[in-house]
Amino acid sequence: MTEIDVNKLANAKAKGKRPYFFDDPAVERVLSITMAVATELAVTRERLDTVERLLEAGEPVTKANIDAYRPDDDASKDRQQWHADYISRILRIVHQELEAVENESLNEDPEKLADDFAAA
Amino acid sequence: MTPDWSHDDKSRQAFQRSLRECVIRDLSNGSRLVFENQVSPKFEKENGRPFQNRQEIKAEMRKEPFYQAHLSIQRAAQELMWASVTYSLDRQIDGMMAKAKQSSDTLGSLTINPDMPIPKYIDSLDIHCMPGGYTTDLCDGDISAGAIYDKGSYMYGSGRGGPYGDRSGQSIVNYLKREHPDFAPKRILDMGCATGNNTVPFCDAYPDADVHGIELGAALLRYGHARTESLGKAIHFSQQNAEQTNFEDESFDLIVSCIIFHETSRKALPRIIAETRRLLKPGGLMVHLEAGQFENFDLWRQTVFDAETYNNNEPFWSTYRDMDLEAVIAEAGWSDGTAHLHLEPFGHAPVTSSNKSQKNMLGFWFMVGQK
Numbered sequence: 509m510t511e512i513d514v515n516k517l518a519n520a521k522a523k524g525k526r527p528y529f530f531d532d533p534a535v536e537r538v539l540s541i542t543m544a545v546a547t548e549l550a551v552t553r554e555r556l557d558t559v560e561r562l563l564e565a566g567e568p569v570t571k572a573n574i575d576a577y578r579p580d581d582d583a584s585k586d587r588q589q590w591h592a593d594y595i596s597r598i599l600r601i602v603h604q605e606l607e608a609v610e611n612e613s614l615n616e617d618p619e620k621l622a623d624d625f626a627a628a
Numbered sequence: 629m630t631p632d633w634s635h636d637d638k639s640r641q642a643f644q645r646s647l648r649e650c651v652i653r654d655l656s657n658g659s660r661l662v663f664e665n666q667v668s669p670k671f672e673k674e675n676g677r678p679f680q681n682r683q684e685i686k687a688e689m690r691k692e693p694f695y696q697a698h699l700s701i702q703r704a705a706q707e708l709m710w711a712s713v714t715y716s717l718d719r720q721i722d723g724m725m726a727k728a729k730q731s732s733d734t735l736g737s738l739t740i741n742p743d744m745p746i747p748k749y750i751d752s753l754d755i756h757c758m759p760g761g762y763t764t765d766l767c768d769g770d771i772s773a774g775a776i777y778d779k780g781s782y783m784y785g786s787g788r789g790g791p792y793g794d795r796s797g798q799s800i801v802n803y804l805k806r807e808h809p810d811f812a813p814k815r816i817l818d819m820g821c822a823t824g825n826n827t828v829p830f831c832d833a834y835p836d837a838d839v840h841g842i843e844l845g846a847a848l849l850r851y852g853h854a855r856t857e858s859l860g861k862a863i864h865f866s867q868q869n870a871e872q873t874n875f876e877d878e879s880f881d882l883i884v885s886c887i888i889f890h891e892t893s894r895k896a897l898p899r900i901i902a903e904t905r906r907l908l909k910p911g912g913l914m915v916h917l918e919a920g921q922f923e924n925f926d927l928w929r930q931t932v933f934d935a936e937t938y939n940n941n942e943p944f945w946s947t948y949r950d951m952d953l954e955a956v957i958a959e960a961g962w963s964d965g966t967a968h969l970h971l972e973p974f975g976h977a978p979v980t981s982s983n984k985s986q987k988n989m990l991g992f993w994f995m996v997g998q999k
């Protein structure tokens with residue numbers, strides 16, 4: 509009988525005051541939850557990918573077969589690529605902010621342009 | 629000792645690795661752009677001078693929404709990384725503990741000292757946000773900290789430690805074989821060895837030597853002992869503080885450590901270096917491996933590294949990187965010319981006097997000495 513509650517340990521707060529980077533701590537909380545949810549969705553997506561690959565290979569789709577499945581090199585590469593694309597999709601606003609830093613011409617203010625065009 | 633990860637555990641860990649890569653590469657690059665294109669020019673315009681130190685940069689960057697998001701996601705990713713490893717011990721930990729308990733002492737040995745006081749710099753907070761830290765001992769025969777550290781540090785280093793997590797130890801061996809090809813140590817000590825991953829290369833490099841590893845965390849040692857025995861290697865593990873050990877004077881030919889200095893304290897560090905000297909035989913060698921001092925990096929890199937202090941529970945990290953190590957070596961009793969600092973660049977390229985002074989060189993810094 510185990511004396512260690514692994515899930516409790518995994519979810520435990522690391523000792524030491526946690527830093528908050530946004531002015532409003534609620535933003536930090538939401539972002540942290542979002543990253544955890546993103547992780548769990550990626551886990552579910554990969555399970556589905558396993559199901560598809562078993563079906564394609566004509567193997568019975570049982571829980572045991574899913575759990576025993578080990579991706580070969582190609583499948584691993586596909587999955588890694590999927591992660592990278594998926595992360596780009598969920599962090600798109602962050603990437604867009606960066607584009608704006610790299611390229612000033614993306615930053616024309618529509619309100620100012622409205623005034624400009626009203627006069628032009 | 630590797631657990632049998634479930635399908636979903638593997639997926640969770642794989643995703644954390646990808647997220648980490650994204651944070652390290654894209655978000656860090658992004659923050660550098662924000663710094664170079666916006667924050668730095670603005671500061672110069674307003675103050676008529678460039679930034680002078682990382683504290684000024686930190687103060688300005690912490691106001692930037694992009695940098696805030698970067699650090700916040702990085703912190704979340706760090707927490708989720710450890711969690712993804714820890715969850716997977718569910719249903720495994722009992723079997724692993726049973727296996728560790730049965731692990732025989734045929735090759736090496738394990739000595740736990742439950743009365744050893746744990747220094748404050750180790751248990752005041754969980755370094756790198758690893759839940760439970762290095763020294764939590766949850767039950768009789770606990771190995772959890774070792775299992776979490778072993779797998780987690782592989783992910784932490786994005787696999788760069790190699791499949792056996794022994795790259796640091798390996799790089800010390802490479803250095804010794806190159807610089808001291810005839811050196812044949814009979815007794816070797818690794819200080820702060822954690823689970824011994826970086827101690828194992830010394831068993832392979834010097835098969836006739838007695839190899840010892842000391843560490844503060846009991847669960848790290850129990851796991852390390854079982855892991856090492858299962859690899860067929862002989863290491864004598866004991867729970868001891870490197871500031872003051874129970875080994876006799878002049879009892880080792882070679883003393884090493886891998887990245888422990890920055891996790892100690894201003895007073896502990898010279899004590900560890902002095903203890904190294906006490907334990908070395910005349911002619912014996914010390915090689916302590918660490919990350920580079922701030923003076924070797926430009927201000928932006930310093931700022932990025934410094935963020936670890938507050939974002940990743942590394943309270944001594946920045947102080948260490950600012951310390952005058954030459955002075956510490958002298959303070960610890962190494963007289964002039966007997967010890968020095970050496971940069972071993974990643975990828976085994978030999979050091980030359982020209983690249984040594986170059987900024988931002990990535991590599992391991994060694995504190996080398998011969999008694």
Ligand SMILES: C[S@@+](CC[C@H](N)C(=O)[O-])C[C@H]1O[C@@H](n2cnc3c(N)ncnc32)[C@H](O)[C@@H]1O
Pocket residue numbers: 747750762796819820821822823825826842843844845848868869870871885886887888891892896
């Ligand atoms: C970043 S870890 C590195 C572990 C190992 N050397 C490796 O390369 O994987 C630092 C380790 O040093 C240990 N440590 C720190 N101060 C110590 C001390 N005074 N005596 C013994 N171990 C110490 C910590 O408990 C921790 O396991």
